[in-house]
Amino acid sequence: MIALENLNYTVVQVAHNFGAAAIVGGSVFALYPAMQAVAVQRKLAWLVGAGWAVQALSGMGFAAVSYYFYGKLPDIHGIALAALLIKMLCALGGFSIAVLYLRHAAGWTMEQRRAAWQRLIALGVTALTAAAFLRWFA
Amino acid sequence: MRLFYAFLALLVFGGPVPAALAADASVTISSPREGAKSSPKREVDIVYEVTPGPNGNHAHLYVDGGEAVVLRALKGSQAVGPLAVGVHEICIKVVNKAHTPIGTQACVNVNIE
Numbered sequence: 223m224i225a226l227e228n229l230n231y232t233v234v235q236v237a238h239n240f241g242a243a244a245i246v247g248g249s250v251f252a253l254y255p256a257m258q259a260v261a262v263q264r265k266l267a268w269l270v271g272a273g274w275a276v277q278a279l280s281g282m283g284f285a286a287v288s289y290y291f292y293g294k295l296p297d298i299h300g301i302a303l304a305a306l307l308i309k310m311l312c313a314l315g316g317f318s319i320a321v322l323y324l325r326h327a328a329g330w331t332m333e334q335r336r337a338a339w340q341r342l343i344a345l346g347v348t349a350l351t352a353a354a355f356l357r358w359f360a
Numbered sequence: 361m362r363l364f365y366a367f368l369a370l371l372v373f374g375g376p377v378p379a380a381l382a383a384d385a386s387v388t389i390s391s392p393r394e395g396a397k398s399s400p401k402r403e404v405d406i407v408y409e410v411t412p413g414p415n416g417n418h419a420h421l422y423v424d425g426g427e428a429v430v431l432r433a434l435k436g437s438q439a440v441g442p443l444a445v446g447v448h449e450i451c452i453k454v455v456n457k458a459h460t461p462i463g464t465q466a467c468v469n470v471n472i473e
Contacts, residue, residue, distance in 0.1 A: 224414045231457070284458055288458050292461065297460065297461055298427075
């Protein structure tokens with residue numbers, strides 16, 4: 223049964239890892255080494271938005287697996303809990319910006335687009351940094 | 361999407377196993393003893409030994425229900441406090457890699473006076 227529990231956590235972790243790769247990689251590639259064409263940016267916005275959604279859902283997945291197997295949620299406190307809250311806020315912010323981009327970027331200037339991508343990069347980097355604190359302070 | 365379905369299938373067909381999971385795990389608090397007395401001027405040393413079993417990974421120490429510290433060492437001592445005057449419950453719970461209590465724990469009450 224431990225194998226099944228570990229497999230569930232692993233599946234969730236795989237989704238979480240690829241979500242993290244999508245949100246940071248997609249955002250960075252939109253601007254570096256050069257700002258991408260508008261059509262490519264739109265595809266990247268879909269990727270990054272989906273990545274943030276996967277991050278949020280897989281984050282909840284960790285809790286769901288714990289609750290399913292033990293009837294309890296993970297027990298974290300202090301710095302780890304603060305890091306988790308930061309990650310949740312980043313996911314909310316990142317997903318929102320990606321949705322705004324997909325719905326309204328057609329009327330944005332290049333500078334507004336650049337600012338949106340810069341904010342997405344900042345949120346992704348913040349979330350990944352918080353993840354390290356969550357991992358080692360829990 | 362297929363991965364998501366596979367995950368759902370695991371949850372649906374895996375079945376809950378809470379009671380059996382903690383079977384081989386154990387926690388022993390050898391000091392302080394139940395009802396031991398201490399002073400509000402000094403820390404309380406908790407001497408413990410944890411056997412995580414197949415499902416556990418490490419342990420969390422709680423004072424009056426609040427998590428005080430993560431115990432990564434499975435055997436040793438941990439100081440808590442100083443604690444305020446009164447009776448305090450000190451518990452050590454075995455948790456898994458995701459920090460979820462697996463149901464194995466030991467508790468002692470300490471009287472600070």
